Amino acid sequence: MADKKRVFSGIQPSGRLHIGNYVGAMRNMISLQEDYYCIYGIVDYHAMTVRFDPKEMEKSIVDCAVDYMAAGIDPERSVLMVQSTVSEHSELAWILNTITPISWLLRVPTFKEKRQQNPDNVNMGLLDYPVLMAADIIVYKAEVVPVGDDQLPHLELTREIVRRFNSAFGHVFPEPEAKLGEVARILGLDGVSKMSKSLDNCIYLDESKDEMWKKLSTAVTDVRRKRRTDPGKPEDCNLFTMHKAFSKKEEVDYCARECSTAGIGCLDCKKILLENMYGELEPIQKKQRELRSDKEYVYDVLKQGQRKAKDIAIKTMDDVYGKIGISSFH
Ligand code: TRP
Secondary structure, X not given: OOOOOEEEEEXXXXXXXXXXXXXXXXXXXXXXXXXXXXXXXXXXXXXXXXXXXXHHHHHHHHHHHHHHHHHOOXXXXXXXXEHHHOOHHHHXXXXXXXXOOHXXXXXXXXXXXXXXXXXXXXXXXXXXXXXXXXXXXXXXXXXXXXXXXXXXHHHHHHHHHXXXXXXXHOOOOOOOEEEOOOXXXXXXXXXXXXXXXXXXXXXXXXXXXXXXXXXXXXXXXXXXXXXXXXXXXXXXXXXXXXXXXXXXXXXXXXXXXXXXXXXXXXXXXXXXXXXXXXXXXXXXXXXXXXXHOOHHHHHHHHHHXXXXXHHHHHHHHHHHHHHHOOHHHO
């Protein structure tokens, strides 16, 4: 562990996961476990920047832990923890706040969006969200951050904050880099907007094969392909992006060729996709059911995660206290 570079990513405990989440960040979170020491935080403090129901919070966190473990986060190799249980995250965020100009935060696209969506709840936490995110990452001196492309502006801000800290106080933190999924963003079933729960256009990870087929069979493909005999343009088809995410290269090539020559119709193409998509998700669903019936184990993993994460975070904070001149008191 000691010599491995570190990875951090934050997970919003916000309910059911869809294949966009899975392909965007989760797969990388899983595969990075091979070569890095990975720390994954369920970011409850971030979740509190929008209105939430305290009665649901604990369940959301546990569900989230279950989903990520089912998908392949391995608590033997990696750390799975709850953000608020390692208080160093928010402590470091405070220090970073003092070197972050407000103007940087006002420019962040997600802040602008959320401020429009919830005009009656534009709280400080919403504005400060990226600073806490920066602290999440650098409190472990993480160098790689698997995320979806919507998080890139936040990562850029983290790097700017790191540069500013290092040049103001002396070198403590590496500049972390984002690691994006291999497949460009999967759009929703409508083929236009991004896949998102609030738009109700998702395929969820825990969907049954029948449900999945209902959604796939009616999902929008290349809109210009009106009849079975029209040749299609795979590059204009969201289903083709899904193929690239779930099917083997030969099948991707086959579908591209047969679509563009009208050799197969959209339904044929979707049937192949269904087999591959469900094939990958079925074992995850099985593991989900197992973990849901062993909650004690899940709580235990999070407790151990807290311990392991705290050990690292404390060391970083020692460096920080030294650089900012308060180490004698700690
Ligand atoms: N902002 C991320 C999201 O909405 C969650 C997050 C919080 C995060 N802290 C992080 C992601 C640190 C990567 C690194 O999905």
